[in-house]
Amino acid sequence: MNLVIMKTSSEALLADLKERTRLNVSEAAKFRELSSNELNQRETPGSWTVLENLEHLNYYGNFYLPEIEKRISESKHDPEDVFKSGIFGNYFANMMLLKEKPKKIKTFKSQDPIGKSLDKAVIDQFLQQQERLLELLVKAGEVSLTRTKTSISISNWLKLRLGDTVRVVVYHNQRHVLQARNVLKTLKTGSE
Numbered sequence: 001m002n003l004v005i006m007k008t009s010s011e012a013l014l015a016d017l018k019e020r021t022r023l024n025v026s027e028a029a030k031f032r033e034l035s036s037n038e039l040n041q042r043e044t045p046g047s048w049t050v051l052e053n054l055e056h057l058n059y060y061g062n063f064y065l066p067e068i069e070k071r072i073s074e075s076k077h078d079p080e081d082v083f084k085s086g087i088f089g090n091y092f093a094n095m096m097l098l099k100e101k102p103k104k105i106k107t108f109k110s111q112d113p114i115g116k117s118l119d120k121a122v123i124d125q126f127l128q129q130q131e132r133l134l135e136l137l138v139k140a141g142e143v144s145l146t147r148t149k150t151s152i153s154i155s156n157w158l159k160l161r162l163g164d165t166v167r168v169v170v171y172h173n174q175r176h177v178l179q180a181r182n183v184l185k186t187l188k189t190g191s192e
Helices: 010-033 050-074 087-096 121-140 162-190
Strands: 007-009 082-084 149-152 155-161
Touching (some): 010 050, 087 162, 149 162
Antiparallel strands (some): 007 082
C-alpha cells in the first residue's frame, strides 16, 4: 500500500477534478452518435461494452452522489487552503488513477452490468450524473475537504475524507470512460 500522503491546494484539487469531469462529459457525449450495435459490442467474451462501462459508473453514481451531497450539506467544517489525503483514501484514489498499464480491479457482482440489456438511456443518465457531480464539486469548495467525511460503497465502517472520495469517484469515472473509448478503438482497428 502506498503510504505517501498527498497534500495539495484544495482549490487546485477541485479545479483538476472539474476539468477531468468535463473531459469525461465531452468523451461520453460522443458515444450518443454511435449505433446501438457499436455501443453493445465486446472486444472479447467477458469484457465490457461501452454501455456496460457507463452503466457500472451509474451504479456508483447512484450511491456516491447522494452521499457526497448529504455530507457537504451536513458539514460544519470551513474550507481549508490545503487538502491532506488519508491513508486509505489516497490508496483507493491512486488505484483508480489512469496509468500506462492499469491494474485490473475485481468488480463486485452487484456493480457488474455484464449481460444486461442496455440502450442510450445509460449515456443520458451518466451525463446527468456528471453535471450533478460538477455542481457538487463547486459546493465542496465551501466545506473542509479534509475534515468532512463520507461513507463508501464497499464498507459501512470505513469513512474517507471528502477530498479523497471525490478523487476516487472522478478517477474511477475517467478510468471507465477511457476503457469504453478503447473498446471502440480496438473494434475499429480489428475491422480494418
